[in-house]
Amino acid sequence: MVGMGREKITLTGTQETMLATLYGRALDSALPRPILGDAVSAEAVRRIDYDFRKTGITSATKSASVTLRAKTLDDWAREFLAANPECTVLHLACGLDTRAHRLAPPSARWFDVDFPDVVELRERLLPTPPGDYAMISSSVTDEAWLEQVPDDRPVLVVFEGLSMYLREEDGARLIRRVTESFPSGELLFDCFSSLGIRAQKLIPAVRNSGSTLHWGIDDPREIERLHPGLTCVNALRSVAVPGIELLPLPARIGLKVFSAIPALRDFGRIMRFRFTSA
Numbered sequence: 004m005v006g007m008g009r010e011k012i013t014l015t016g017t018q019e020t021m022l023a024t025l026y027g028r029a030l031d032s033a034l035p036r037p038i039l040g041d042a043v044s045a046e047a048v049r050r051i052d053y054d055f056r057k058t059g060i061t062s063a064t065k066s067a068s069v070t071l072r073a074k075t076l077d078d079w080a081r082e083f084l085a086a087n088p089e090c091t092v093l094h095l096a097c098g099l100d101t102r103a104h105r106l107a108p109p110s111a112r113w114f115d116v117d118f119p120d121v122v123e124l125r126e127r128l129l130p131t132p133p134g135d136y137a138m139i140s141s142s143v144t145d146e147a148w149l150e151q152v153p154d155d156r157p158v159l160v161v162f163e164g165l166s167m168y169l170r171e172e173d174g175a176r177l178i179r180r181v182t183e184s185f186p187s188g189e190l191l192f193d194c195f196s197s198l199g200i201r202a203q204k205l206i207p208a209v210r211n212s213g214s215t216l217h218w219g220i221d222d223p224r225e226i227e228r229l230h231p232g233l234t235c236v237n238a239l240r241s242v243a244v245p246g247i248e249l250l251p252l253p254a255r256i257g258l259k260v261f262s263a264i265p266a267l268r269d270f271g272r273i274m275r276f277r278f279t280s281a
């Protein structure tokens with residue numbers, strides 16, 4: 004009965020790229036010392052009929068680039084949730100990410116947002132996380148979706164693997180809208196540099212899904228300028244996130260080489276901004 008009940012994937016473009024991060028988390032969960040230990044992702048991968056070689060994430064070594072980024076964002080999110088238990092979480096471009104399962108905040112109001120076809124698949128593949136949880140089927144660049152979200156609490160906005168897919172003007176408008184709508188909060192997200200955008204065809208998940216990256220961010224001040232209350236509190240190079248010491252030796256050597264070349268070490272960043280209403 005192999006294959007019975009498995010979901011055949013017909014998504015293309017940016018929606019398809021969520022399978023790369025899902026697969027990275029699933030491979031990690033089988034490691035003796037997993038970085039995320041995300042068993043829900045592993046179960047989802049078992050239920051998907053898709054050639055995961057297309058993601059370019061072919062080994063647990065490569066999965067570390069995905070899981071270390073996710074872990075950094077999880078750790079920052081946990082800090083915010085501990086300080087603001089009664090907050091609203093906007094997890095934008097959630098894909099098939101199990102962040103709501105991993106963090107499971109008991110008294111937060113959580114919204115997972117992605118395109119309608121992604122949300123439909125999510126409903127079929129993933130268990131509903133505990134707590135006050137809802138999904139919103141919309142492009143984050145549409146104006147209407149934010150009207151469904153009450154604006155009375157501090158907000159944690161997390162978006163992993165999204166900023167680079169947006170056009171700069173859309174990304175800037177999105178950040179302005181959320182920072183103007185809530186009394187205070189944090190934005191946690193990763194980005195590529197403009198060089199990273201120019202080199203996008205080197206990334207298998209991007210190339211093989213036929214998606215296009217647009218927005219490169221070279222300096223966190225570009226984000227601070229979007230709203231007077233926004234301050235960058237952390238901007239880590241992707242090649243220098245905590246936990247790199249856990250990687251197998253070949254991966255650590257690869258990162259060392261990467262980090263020694265100035266243009267390459269700034270290829271990707273993970274950033275944390277705080278804001279209060281100005």
Ligand SMILES: C[S@@+](CC[C@H](N)C(=O)[O-])C[C@H]1O[C@@H](n2cnc3c(N)ncnc32)[C@H](O)[C@@H]1O
Nearest residue numbers: 017018020021024096097098100142143163164
């Ligand atoms: C690389 S995947 C990341 C998925 C997830 N954050 C993760 O880390 O597993 C990119 C995701 O961005 C979503 N996305 C891209 N543009 C979007 C938009 N304008 N509105 C909502 N979601 C978008 C895609 O559907 C896809 O799920």
